[in-house]
Amino acid sequence: MSLFTSTVTRGAACAAAFALAFASSGAFAQKRYDPGATDTEIKIGQTMPFSGPASAYSTIAKVQAAYFKMINDQGGINGRKINLIQYDDAYNPPKTVEQVRKLVESDEVLLTFQILGTAPNAAVQKYLNGKKVPQLFTSTGAARFTDPKNFPWTMGYNPNYQTEGRIYARYILTNHPNAKIGVLYQNDDFGKDYVIGLKAGLGAKAAAMIVAEIPYEVTDPTIDSQIVRLKSLGVDLVYDITTPKFSAQAIRKIAELDWHPVHILDINSQSVGGVMKPAGFENAQGVVSVNYGKDPGDPTWDNDPGMKKWRAFMDKYYPEGDKNSSFNTYGYGVAQTLETVLRQCGDDLTRENVMRQAANLKDLSYDLSLPGIIITTSPTDFRVIKQLQMIRFKGERWESFGPIINDDD
Template sequence: MQRTREARLIATFLAAALFASVSAARQPAQAAGVTDTEIRIGNIMPYTGPLAAFASIGRAEAAYFDMINERGGINGRKIRFISRDDSSNPRTAVEHTRELVEQERVHLMFGSFGTPGNLATRAYLNERQIPQLFVASGDEEWAHPKQFPWTMGWQPTFRAEGRIYANYIQASYPDRKIAVLWQNDQFGRDLFRGLQEGLGVTANMIVADIAIEADMSIDTQVDILKSSGAEVLVLNCAPPISARAIRRAAELGWHPVLLLVNAAASIANALRPAGLQNAVGVVSTSFLKDANDATWKEDPAIKDWLAFMDRYYPDGDKDDGYAIFGYAAAETLAQVLTQCGDNLSRENIMLQAESLRNYQSSIVLPGIAINTGPSDFRPIEQMRLVQFDGTAWQPIGDVIESAFATVRDDN
């Protein structure tokens, strides 16, 4: 009888231990990076290498979370933002992402930069059901909620942006020959494809296009594009190359209509190095306010932005559009985490990320709202055409969203 009781006690103990071990095995996936006082967030950024100009995105995000933490955190929890440098190398991005998840035990990945690195880590993060939120890339790959339910983009897509430039050329310069200098990667190909699609039957007006690498000299290429007789030049490449191309065109006395992709439209990293006088008249797209635009001189959000830069990111450049980008993306994540309340399970974080309804970020242009849904993983789908006046980007035309209608794919 005694032995039977002991056997039952032992069996009960073993069952309880087994249940506890199974529960423990399940719980870290949800609560690994969350305590009563902290939320751990991982990030990958090119702090070095050919795309280091974009590093201010990560620095601004880190500064934003410093500000949030100084104000008490989000629902009583401080943000521990752990950012790693991948030098735009996908293999390094994978290594760092694994370290962040398995060693630093981050609860989610946020705002990591670039298409190749995020593509390389997407399967790993989705298999482990770890949010890969607000990817800093305009690739269409971040909007496949059925196949990759833990990955969501943030900014408008490159392909849709290309269509916007096509629409602008057709409306304003329908008879002019077009040249394109495009970056030989997925970013460059997507935008170029959107441009060709938008031009449709008039795509034969593209009389020259040259693919280049992110770190090459491009004087010869600009010379070739000029000799094509093109009167419109689309610069679809990183900020340093865009700066050199604008400067080289001016040196050659070539003054085409210049269209500069949003990803390179930083006054600090592209236009100023190109020579502001050479960049007057350049057309681009935007969805964020320009702190230099007199329109926003008395805007409370821009005043807050300038105060933020002075206090939390004093080494940053207020003309750097990538810093504004990082600030706005971090603000969006803060909104999602605030909506989570005390339920910070990874499932609820994704639920709140796909439940943004007409969210108005303080730094996003008026008329542009952030919206998501279970089958809509493209938070920002609107942009405005802007033109550089030598000091700031000035809006031209209305908010554009129709160019996005034909490129949606929710699979």
Template sequence: MQKRQFITVLSSAILASVSGLARAQRSGTPGVTDREIKIGQTLPLSGPAASYATTGKALAAWFEFVNAEGGVNGRKLSLVQLDDGYSPPKAVEHSRRLVEREQVAFVVMPVGTPTGVAARGYFNSVKVPQLFIGSGAATWLDDVAKFPWSLGWQPLFTDEGRTLAKHILQTRPNAKIAVLYQNDDAGKDLLRGLKIGLGASVKQIVREESHEVTDPTVDSQIVTMQASGADVLVMWGSPKATIQSLRKANDIGWKPMIYINQNSSSVPTVLTPVGLDKAKGVISAAFLKDPADPTWKNDRQLLAWAAFMDKYNAGTPKDYNAVYGTCIAQTTVQVLKQCGNDLSRDNIVRQTRRLDIELPMMLPGLRIKTSDTRPHPVTELRLQQFDGTSWKLMSA
């Protein structure tokens, strides 16, 4: 190439680069260029809640799939994930790093109630969206006016508690109920919703026990609750605590009706380690299709999801948590599509209030529909019971 041609080509490249940078700067949103949208996430890749890491792996895989298809409105999605170990102080530290050092446009699906609550004040002070938090704590809806930059996604734990209470009253009106709950906002919301749902029958709760997510075991709590004479056990906790609870109840010969929370209902990662025969009869609320349920083995949408997982997320369990991460990724992509070229943080939050979509892996009949007065994306649940092999949707 001649010198003059080289200079012309180089000048054109520099001008194009400067022009693109100028447009990105005019957008006013860090992490957004003509070619990229940079997104952050904090989650427990290690520590006592590391089983939730599957959700983040599925989120990253869906973004990779979208990028392979051309991205969103011509922009590729770049995801920065940081391990907070389910520690609130670490979550705050990493949230600041994502915003101030990594320069992400927003954060999506930070996993956990205590970690999400700890970082919420920071995100709202700097007006950076904290979207689709991996938690069903009622605070995401109750305090939305105070913290407008923070938004949950899944059904609230209070709604889950009310749903379980309704079923208990319908099927065992004279039940003696024991509750084992994680000692944080999420577990307390479940307990609060359960009590609201029981109403005048709240006195049927004969024992309440809490546990910390860092506790090495919950065996002593299970023994104490058996001694209370309870014939119904409601458990809310991490997959680890749920596995321990089901094992201990079986080991001591306690056979109450058992309800477990949706976040810890995975067949491969929770019920299989317990022993499928030992988990028979357990009930849980649900709003997503469970890949381990033979009901969906020929479902076209689940088969398409499984093929995606095989290609983009090989080695990660195709379980309930992976479905959860995929659905939040799909919701995030829809928000960004609706934003068009207005990727200001204000508009990103605004579009979360303009959703009207059905996701392939949600249970039939359930839909995401949001508005300014109803900003929470998923609000409904269905009950399911484990038959020793798979989850079966219940009519009641």
């Protein structure tokens, strides 16, 4: 073989290898689809409590449907329209199972998105992982939904409830070290995770400081009797782990009793329009919670570009929605996160790649994130929101105080 022939042969081989590598890159990657994805459509499934005891959350689903309507009007994602299929599960786990099976087996969605509630998500977690269908950005902060080792097809969105509980414990130890704590909690994994976090944060002082742990069931008509009991036990700090209907009841009943304990409320029930206003602004003064997003009722953000963009979106796509509700800012923010994941998927719309991209979010900050709050995930870290800031209710809105607190602190 001549030197010329050998050089040409080696050159051709190198060129062929380069072409193969280039073709396998994003530029010339072949389109890959799983059920729910085509050249023109991405089908997404969701259950939400449009009825039942947690129906206050249904506005989250409505704002997300409006968001993807906006995206579709703008041409979709990588040329594909989003088909968001939504069913009512009434915050009832057996109904969630029925509806999710329908989404997977009849509607053949590519993924499920933002199923709401700890118990509803727990009811379908093994099923979806067995089917290898993404259970993406679940609307719960229970620790079991950020466990990539045991549930690689499940990724939660909300801050970890146990971490939130530890943050409240730190606040209590710093500001109310002699408090007599009464715990009111929903009797499921949602409530129990918060109790675990509080006790872990209080450490050796937990047994002496917590004087009562009183559960309620989501089917209870009211929690008035639980509030009366807490007062009778001499509680001076209420650790209130409830969903919106019961949060508003608790705030109102505490006021009716002319009782003035320190009141800590979980992040899931801080909506001004959905909780504080129904409870009565005059009754909610001084309630403490945490947040990671801009409060739409805070004039601090009136000229903020992200808030202006959200308000313009609401005016056009969800005009009947409450512009003072953090549920509507929350739903918008999660929809933006899913949009990022789907755009990163490009033309590889397989379920495996959806999870790969969800676990590859880097330093993201969205329209309504508080300054300094970023989203980063990895194959070993499925926590999406890992930073929080303390807030206190004053007047008709929440006010932030203190530094940004990191989950890992």
